[in-house]
């Protein structure tokens with residue numbers, strides 16, 4: 001029995017969809033650095049960074065990462081610590097580790113040549129169906145559909161169908177996308193679908209009046225709005241402990257255990273012992289969101305002699321020179337705090353400094369761990 005999946009009524013309808021979408025993309029595609037290259041390695045880096053992360057956040061990280069690791073060989077030869085340091089603040093660090101592992105596998109097993117088909121790419125460690133299809137279509141012109149959350153949303157609305165019980169919706173939509181993908185310009189087609197989902201067919205308020213495929217769309221915005229994710233709130237208290245004066249200033253950091261379920265091996269500020277918080281020592285409060293939890297984090301400034309106010313360490317602690325902080329794999333929250341307190345080199349306006357600001361109100365969130 002053939003699996004049911006949504007499809008156009010005729011080949012002509014499919015052709016019209018493709019033409020309308022590509023014409024719109026040609027005139028409206030955002031000018032992004034990874035669209036200026038055909039280098040499969042650079043495209044792979046961009047597609048990995050873009051998973052679950054906004055384009056505006058990725059641009060700077062992408063540029064910095066490629067400056068530090070301009071080739072697949074340079075990435076494969078790097079230490080994991082260095083790779084994580086470059087990724088620090090972007091979140092979802094499993095992506096960085098997987099990219100690094102896969103780069104090493106390409107060097108070891110493929111003589112440094114990135115496999116050209118999606119099927120071969122998925123055999124590399126940590127490379128999923130979506131990333132493999134995106135790289136194979138954009139860099140090598142393979143006509144395979146890349147279906148991420150944005151594309152799923154566009155297709156679901158366009159076909160106006162409800163999932164068939166017991167059949168994975170993503171499988172049905174991938175079949176539909178296989179029919180649609182443009183054989184001559186598969187990479188542009190996939191990017192156009194993603195762009196449409198990211199800029200026009202928005203989750204809460206689709207801009208149907210400006211949509212290039214509204215002519216055939218079954219819902220045209222008449223859809224059930226996605227339910228708002230219920231966010232949990234948690235409060236936590238961290239300590240900034242410093243010693244020595246600039247330029248020899250150092251900050252006390254703690255390494256997350258190697259077997260931690262999240263961000264293993266990354267460095268962060270130590271936790272305060274419960275009940276030791278004192279308002280006069282308060283430096284800053286930030287809000288930080290990780291998946292469905294908003295963390296309200298207050299940072300307290302401690303002297304070296306006040307370390308007894310720190311909670312028991314679960315990992316190694318080390319004094320890290322302020323000048324080396326940018327080379328450390330810091331968690332996103334730690335990087336955010338050190339930036340805002342102007343401790344991180346390059347974020348103080350006039351060179352590294354350990355002078356502190358004391359904003360008290362919760363501040364707007366940055367996404368990512």
Ligand code: SF4
Nearest residue numbers: 201208211214217221
């Ligand atoms: Fe999405 Fe509206 Fe376009 Fe349909 S017409 S695909 S709902 S933006």
